[in-house]
Amino acid sequence: MKSLLYIFVSIIALQSGAQTKWDLRTCVDYAMKNNITVKQADVQARIAALQLQQAKLAVYPNANLSSGLGTQFGRSIDRITNSYSNTQALYNNFQFQSGIQVYNYGHLKNNISYSEFSAKAALADVEKAANDAALSVCTYYLQVLAAKEQVTISQLQIGQTQTQLSITQKKIDAGVLPELNLAEIEAQLANDSSTYITAEINYEQSVLALKGVLNLDAAAPFEVVIPDASAIPVLPLSELQPEPTYQLALGTQPLQKADAFRIKAAEKNIATSKAQLYPSLSFGVNLSSNFYNSFNKIDSYTFSGYSPNGDKISVGGTDYYVTSPVVSVKESKNSFGQLWSGYGNQLNNNFGQTLGFSLSVPIFNNGQYRTAYEQSKLNYKSQLLNKEGADMTLKQNIYTSYSNAVSALQKLNAGKKSVESNQKAFDFATKRYDLGLLSTIDLLTNQNNLLRAKLQQVSNEYDYIFKMKLLEFYKGQGLKL
Numbered sequence: 493m494k495s496l497l498y499i500f501v502s503i504i505a506l507q508s509g510a511q512t513k514w515d516l517r518t519c520v521d522y523a524m525k526n527n528i529t530v531k532q533a534d535v536q537a538r539i540a541a542l543q544l545q546q547a548k549l550a551v552y553p554n555a556n557l558s559s560g561l562g563t564q565f566g567r568s569i570d571r572i573t574n575s576y577s578n579t580q581a582l583y584n585n586f587q588f589q590s591g592i593q594v595y596n597y598g599h600l601k602n603n604i605s606y607s608e609f610s611a612k613a614a615l616a617d618v619e620k621a622a623n624d625a626a627l628s629v630c631t632y633y634l635q636v637l638a639a640k641e642q643v644t645i646s647q648l649q650i651g652q653t654q655t656q657l658s659i660t661q662k663k664i665d666a667g668v669l670p671e672l673n674l675a676e677i678e679a680q681l682a683n684d685s686s687t688y689i690t691a692e693i694n695y696e697q698s699v700l701a702l703k704g705v706l707n708l709d710a711a712a713p714f715e716v717v718i719p720d721a722s723a724i725p726v727l728p729l730s731e732l733q734p735e736p737t738y739q740l741a742l743g744t745q746p747l748q749k750a751d752a753f754r755i756k757a758a759e760k761n762i763a764t765s766k767a768q769l770y771p772s773l774s775f776g777v778n779l780s781s782n783f784y785n786s787f788n789k790i791d792s793y794t795f796s797g798y799s800p801n802g803d804k805i806s807v808g809g810t811d812y813y814v815t816s817p818v819v820s821v822k823e824s825k826n827s828f829g830q831l832w833s834g835y836g837n838q839l840n841n842n843f844g845q846t847l848g849f850s851l852s853v854p855i856f857n858n859g860q861y862r863t864a865y866e867q868s869k870l871n872y873k874s875q876l877l878n879k880e881g882a883d884m885t886l887k888q889n890i891y892t893s894y895s896n897a898v899s900a901l902q903k904l905n906a907g908k909k910s911v912e913s914n915q916k917a918f919d920f921a922t923k924r925y926d927l928g929l930l931s932t933i934d935l936l937t938n939q940n941n942l943l944r945a946k947l948q949q950v951s952n953e954y955d956y957i958f959k960m961k962l963l964e965f966y967k968g969q970g971l972k973l
Contacts, residue, residue, distance in 0.1 A: 512713075512715075513715050513716065513717045514714065514715065514716050514717065515716070515717040515719075516629070516630065516633050516717075519629045519633055519702070519706060519716075520625075520626045520629050520630070522706050522708070523622075523625040523626060523628075523629045523705060523706050523707075524622050524625065524626070526706065526707045526708070527621070527622075527625040527705070527706070527707055528707060529621045529624070529625060530618065530621045530622050530625055532621075533614075533617045533618040533620075533621035533622075534618050536614050536617065536618075537611070537614040537615050537617065537618050539614075540607070540610050540611040540613075540614035540615075541611050541614075543607050543610070543611070544604070544607040544608055544610070544611045546607075547600075547603050547604045547606075547607040548604055548607075550600050550603070550604075551593075551600050551601075551604075552592070553590050553591060553592035554590060554591055554592070555588070555589070555590040556588070556589050556590070557586075557587070557588050558586075558587045558588075558589075559584070559585065559586045559587070560583070560584070560585050561583070561584045562582075562583060563580060563581065563582055563583075563787075564580065564581045564582075564583055565580050566578065579786050579787070580786070580787040581784055581785060581786045581787060582783075582784070582785050582786075582787065582831050582832075583782065583783065583784045583785075584782065584783040584835075585780070585781070585782035585783070586780065586781050586782070586839075587778070587779070587780040588777075588778070588779040588780070589776070589777070589778050589779075590776065590777045590778075591774055591775065591776035591777070591850075592774065592775055592776075593772060593773070593774050594773045594774060594775050594849070595771075595772060595773040596767055596770075596772040596773075597766070597767035597770040597771075597772070598763060598767055599764055599767035599768065599772070602760045602761075602763040602764040602767065603760075603764045605756075605757075605760040606757050606760035606761050606764055609753045609754070609756040609757035609760065610753070610754070610757045612749075612753040613749075613750045613751075613753035613754045613757060616746045616747075616749040616750035616753060617746070617750050619746035619749070620745075620746035620747050620750060623745075623746055623965075625705065627962075627965060628705045629702070629705055629706065630958070630961060630965075631958065632698065632701050632702040632705050633702060633716065634954045634957060634958050634961075635698045635701070635702075635954075636695065636698040636699055636702055636716050637716070637718060637719075637721070637954060638698075638950055638951060638953075638954040639691065639694045639695035639697075639698045640695055640716070640718055641718075641721070641950045641954075642691045642694070642695075642947055642950055642951075643688070643691040643692055643695050645691075645943070645946050645947060645950065646684065646687050646688035646691045647688060649684050649687070649688075649939075649943050650681065650684045650685060650688055652939070653677065653680050653681045653684050653939070654681065656677055656680075656935075656939075657674070657677045657678065657681060659926075660673050660674050660677050660932070661674060668928065669928070669932075672932075673931075673932040676932040676933060676936060677932060677936070680936045680939070680940075683940075684943075687943070699714060699716075702714075702716075721950075721953050721954065721957065722953075724957055726956075726957060726960040726961070726964070727960065727963075727964055727967075727969070729894075729897060729898065729901065729960075732894065732897070732960070732963040732964065732967060733894070734890050734891045734893075734894040737890050737894070737963060737966050737967045738886065738887050738890045738891075738966075740966075740967050740968055741886055741890060741966045741967065741968070742883065742886070744967075744968035745886060745966070745968075747882055747886070748879070748882065748883065748886065751875070751878060751879035751882055751883075752879065754875050754878075754879075755872070755875045755876060755879060758868070758871050758872035758874075758875045759872060761868045761871065761872070762865070762868045762869055762872055764868070765861070765864045765865040765867075765868040766865050766868075768854065768861040768864065768865070769854060769861050769862065769865060770854075771851060771852060771853040771854070772851075772852045773849060773850070773851050773852075774849065774850045774851075774852070775847075775848070775849050775850075776846075776847075776848055776849075776850060777845075777846070777847055778844075778845070778846040778847075779843070779844070779845050779846075780843075780844050781838075781839045781840075781842045781843040781844065782838070782839075782842050783835050783838045783839055783842070784838070785826070785831050785832070785833070785834070785838075786826070787825060787826055787831070795817060795818070796818045797817075797818055798815035798816065798817055798818065799815055799816065799818050800813045800814065800815050800816075801814055801815065801816040802814075886966075889966070890963070890966050893959060893962045893963050893966065894963060896959050897956070897959040897960055897962075897963055900952065900955050900956040900959045900960075901956055903952045903955070903956070904949075904952045904953060904956045907945070907948055907949040907952040907953075908949065910945045910948070910949070911942070911945045911946055911949050913945075914938070914941045914942040914945040915942060917938050917941070917942070918938045918939055918941070918942045921934060921935050921938040921939075922935065
């Protein structure tokens with residue numbers, strides 16, 4: 493029963509998915525959330541945000557509490573008397589430490605600024621990854637539309653050829669035309685079918701490519717919204733001149749924003765590295781106490797006289813041997829409760845406090861700080877060169893895109909004239925063929941010329957739309973159909 497229910501729900505889900513059509517906005521939004529590159533950039537931005545948070549917290553005092561509890565065996569130092577003893581004991585200690593940097597030549601402050609600019613650059617990287625994904629989606633989406641349009645044209649061509657086949661068959665039956673004409677049109681119908689199959693394959697491959705950019709399962713149902721190509725709005729070329737577009741792109745493109753933030757971060761990194769060469773002053777607090785108690789307790793002492801201990805002293809030329817009292821000690825084991833007797837008093841009596849300043853002066857550290865400082869300056873120069881190179885590439889891309897858009901517009905206009913001319917030629921050829929004044933081969937030649945012109949015009953139209961949308965993208969207009 494559960495299996496049948498699962499199958500039923502799956503069928504409903506597939507049907508609902510199949511009914512969902514994808515327009516460009518839906519595709520772009522989906523890519524923003526699911527594209528692998530965008531996700532990776534988002535992870536890096538989150539890491540940069542955590543590093544910024546860590547840099548901000550570094551200006552606050554640190555505080556650590558530690559404690560130890562255990563038993564002590566053999567010969568060791570009594571933690572209370574600080575003398576050696578050979579006994580088993582229970583100990584417990586506490587220590588609280590806190591410190592804060594008072595002066596560090598602006599190291600912490602500049603490190604916060606460095607982390608802030610780095611985090612902003614990481615966010616700009618996310619925006620760039622999203623824009624790149626959107627641009628890729630737009631590219632493949634337009635390829636899908638062009639492929640679908642070519643499928644439609646191929647279908648219409650087959651219908652037209654079938655109509656001619658029917659008319660020709662009637663004329664042959666009436667004895668007006670020879671059977672050779674029918675064979676020629678049947679061959680044309682086979683060619684039209686082959687063109688249609690090729691267009692279908694191209695469409696399926698374009699859809700798979702679009703799914704790949706979207707990070708969508710290749711087996712998932714997918715159908716795009718087919719807008720009217722002639723109704724897709726595009727800005728006139730007069731509003732997309734390359735130099736003004738480039739100047740706008742310098743302030744709107746994410747890569748340029750990221751480069752600007754990284755240059756500022758590199759400046760702050762120089763100041764941060766330089767601070768390592770100067771002294772730093774810290775203030776610290778230390779609070780501690782401990783408890784110590786032997787497992788054995790002394791019950792009584794018994795004095796039994798004196799005995800020489802092996803030492804001697806000389807007084808007026810006479811040697812005297814030193815004696816020590818002989819005392820026997822009677823011990824017994826403390827109970828668990830007796831081990832903790834006096835716990836509070838010991839902690840109170842052994843409570844120690846320390847307050848003080850610590851000065852650190854870097855004198856020689858194997859050149860690490862100096863090398864880091866010099867490296868930070870070189871990194872700043874590298875970031876400047878990166879921005880210069882990125883700006884040059886952006887300008888080159890915009891000027892190239894403008895040139896391509898002009899060329900695409902010229903091809904579009906030429907294609908329109910070609911379609912119009914071939915349409916007229918085909919219309920005249922059809923009329924002459926109906927009157928028996930034109931051979932079937934000539935009619936099919938005109939028909940094929942018209943088909944090629946229409947297919948090429950579809951390619952020209954979507955190529956022009958993409959080139960114009962690319963210029964609009966550089967101008968900061970976004971991607972929309």
